[in-house]
Amino acid sequence: MSQVPAALSLFCGLALAGAFFGAQVSASAAEPLRVFVSVLPQKTFVEKVGGDRVRVEAMVQPGDSPHTYDPTPRQVAALSQADLYVAVGGTFEEAWMGRIRGVNSRMQVLDTGEGIALRRWETHEDADGHDAGHRQDHHDHAYGASDPHLWTSPPLVKQMVLRIRDALSGLDPANAALYAANAAAFSDELDALDRDIRARLAGAAGSRFMVYHPAWGYFADAYGLIQIPIEREGKEPGPRALAALIEQARRDGVRVIFVQPQFSQKTAAQVAAAIGGRVEVMDNLSPDYEANLRRVADALARPQPVPDRP
Ligand code: ZN
Numbered sequence: 001m002s003q004v005p006a007a008l009s010l011f012c013g014l015a016l017a018g019a020f021f022g023a024q025v026s027a028s029a030a031e032p033l034r035v036f037v038s039v040l041p042q043k044t045f046v047e048k049v050g051g052d053r054v055r056v057e058a059m060v061q062p063g064d065s066p067h068t069y070d071p072t073p074r075q076v077a078a079l080s081q082a083d084l085y086v087a088v089g090g091t092f093e094e095a096w097m098g099r100i101r102g103v104n105s106r107m108q109v110l111d112t113g114e115g116i117a118l119r120r121w122e123t124h125e126d127a128d129g130h131d132a133g134h135r136q137d138h139h140d141h142a143y144g145a146s147d148p149h150l151w152t153s154p155p156l157v158k159q160m161v162l163r164i165r166d167a168l169s170g171l172d173p174a175n176a177a178l179y180a181a182n183a184a185a186f187s188d189e190l191d192a193l194d195r196d197i198r199a200r201l202a203g204a205a206g207s208r209f210m211v212y213h214p215a216w217g218y219f220a221d222a223y224g225l226i227q228i229p230i231e232r233e234g235k236e237p238g239p240r241a242l243a244a245l246i247e248q249a250r251r252d253g254v255r256v257i258f259v260q261p262q263f264s265q266k267t268a269a270q271v272a273a274a275i276g277g278r279v280e281v282m283d284n285l286s287p288d289y290e291a292n293l294r295r296v297a298d299a300l301a302r303p304q305p306v307p308d309r310p
Helices: 003-029 040-053 073-081 093-103 154-171 173-200 217-223 239-251 266-275 289-301
Strands: 033-037 054-058 084-087 108-111 208-211 226-229 256-259 278-281
Touching (some): 033 040, 040 154, 040 289, 093 108, 173 217, 173 289, 217 226, 239 266, 266 278
Parallel strands (some): 033 084, 084 108, 208 256, 256 278
16 A cells, blocks of 8 residues: 555656756756846846846845945855846946956946947036035046936937847847847837927926936936036035025026935935925936836926026
């Protein structure tokens, strides 16, 4: 009697083992590409192009600033298994890119900002009434020389998508047609997003908006708006610069000051209180890329009376 269950359990054990190894073999044949990106919006872009053929992890986690981020030991270790690193340039990568490359010589590095004309950070000298004596030391290592927030411009994201498509196809040529189809579909979505933003901002051409951390410069450039940052080159304004900013906000009829969750909101609240305006959260690092940009366009389209300027 006891031989039947034993035989049965041996059979079941073998069947399970067979199923297990079978699954392992097919899983490894279809193993997704392991991709690391700098910031969450890029994770969305790579997933749009790669679909279930990629497993993507962002270095900068929700709530962290890309400018001062330090990859965790676990992330550095995980890089040794990566096929592709999609860099944005600037940010923490200024200090870290050498180490990131050093972890894994097999890993391909794609710089999505390459070939794109980078805008320079607004400096303290750009703002009216800012005293030259407040000049900051430029090229703070965490900030780099130019503005890295390329992903806030849908037309620039379209260029990045082509590079992502090419990089994935190079690593996995068998699925090149899939990557090409996905990239074309996402590119169409970005065109629709671009048209939507233009329609929403139709009446806002040339208008100015104030932000704490200047993350929206490429968005502003793409849609004919002007960003007035409170923080410049990573520094809080001093008392004189702050007074000048409040004066400028009054003159420009600024009603809303945008902040993002990763940065201090104290100075923005101070300026808002001084001009009787309000503080609103706009996060350029949201992984919900398209809905987020539509929300931003809506916020900027709301009427903000601009008095005549001399
Ligand atoms: Zn930033």
